[in-house]
Amino acid sequence: MRTEISDLDQLRATPDLRGAVLTGLDLTSEDLRGPLDGALFLGCVLSPALQRRAEAAGALTFPVIPDVPYDVYRTRLYTPAELFAGFDPTNPASYTDTLDARVYRHSRHLGTRPDPLHALAERLHDHAITEALDEVLTGKPVAVMGGHALSRDSTGYRAAVDLGVALGKADFTVLTGGGPGAMEAVPLGVRLADRTTVDDVLTHISRAPRFGADDESIGHWLAAFPTDLPTTATPRTIGIPTWFYGHEPPNPACEVHAKYFANSVREEGLLTVATGGIVYTPGKAGTVQEVFQDFCQNYYGSVGPAAPMVFLGKDFWLNEVPAAPLVQQLARGREAEQWIIVTDDVDEALALLTSYQAG
Structure with a gap:
């Protein structure tokens, strides 16, 4: 080595x-x-x-690659403070000056087929992020997938926060896609697990329930988030977002972010490192895509033993978007079958995840 x-x-x-x-x-x-x-x-x-x-x-x-707004060879994950450096909560439009916004603009300017130099720079950066992510992961992290469109004042957002609280109390390391909606609510819950102020925090952030397409709107959304959440020496809330969807900023709830340029690398990587299983909350096309990418890994055992797939929300996953029955049918008679459940009960979900951790 x-x-x-x-x-x-x-x-x-x-x-x-x-x-x-x-x-x-x-x-x-x-x-x-x-x-x-x-x-x-x-x-x-x-x-x-x-x-x-x-x-x-x-x-x-x-060599150092010139004229890029990011560190090609970085050795650590991003913190929200680093991504949002330069943001002034009293001036929401200042979001446009942050590292996150500048890198997104740079990426957009290059387009989906950057010239060879910048394509190489992005690939080297993403490799460095993968290396840095491996260094902070311990045990069997659990990922939570779900809709990015949940507003902070919705019942779905509150349910995702409550799920995060439960995962935090059970001492799980939790991964999400790092964006807004459920991806923000779950790590927020993890970090509030030892507090009694969940309602107060939700009341505060619901002043900016969602953001629009402009940087000032994102700034209002960011400014409403508390800056005094507890942290741990080894991060327990890790976001894995991408500048491919850079119009959605990384959420400030995760302690660190493994932010990529290539969405394909980010998607596959997130599913691969969630060795403790994945909880699927209601979502749309992106979440359904993740369901079947994850199941493909479990079906073929391509990255290790089959891990739990928890479909949280029976009516949604059985009727509205009936992905769970297909996954269950494909898993019949295979190792993965025992680790798939469809439930409305968070305690039942935690029991399966905990059982897998102990195995």
Whole structure:
């Protein structure tokens, strides 16, 4: 396994750099005398002499890519504070100056088929995000899928918050798609699990129940969210959004976000890392797509043992959007069958997830 180095103190304590991965370091003043065979320099600044030594040793250097508003070789996930840096709640239009908005505009300008340089930059960024996500995941995280259109003043949003509270009290690490609606409500509930102020928070944020198509509207939506939610040393609420749907900002409820450019990588990745199972709350086409992507993984065992699929909302999943019966039919006689339930009872859902965790 390669040694990964992203700060100078760690570098100076690692004399043998054979096969090491060095990321984002200014090495122009560093005296690297040890072997560099097979080293990988990602976004580092090398002196001419060091560049020659690295090339002679067979090391690879990936240079800083200019004129992009994001860190191509980042080594950590995004926090809401980083994505929304520069936002002034008293000036909702200031959302347009945030990192999140600037990266989205850049991506939109390039279009769906960016030139080779920018396409490579986006792929390298997304690979770095996947690596950073792997580093913070522990145990068997549970994902919750559901509609992005739920407004903060709706009964569905409140039900998703209550689900999050239950998952938080059961000490699950919870993943969502990182956007608005159910994707915001569930992590909000997880973070409020030890508080008695759920009603007060919902009353406060319902002043901006949804956002429109412009940055000022998003700013009003963002400004209504509390900034004093509890955090943990190891994040228990992780969003996995995408700039492909950048018109929907990442929610401020998740402690960290693994934000991607490629939606296909984001979708498959979210389903793959949810090794503790997935809870499906009512949603539309995107949620149904995730149901069958997830079941395909479980059916073929392509990424590990079959994990729970919890369809929360019987009438919706059996009648309104009858995806659950088809999944159950396809799973008949296979390992996945025992881990599929359709229920209205959150306690029943938690019992199945907990049983799987203990297995």
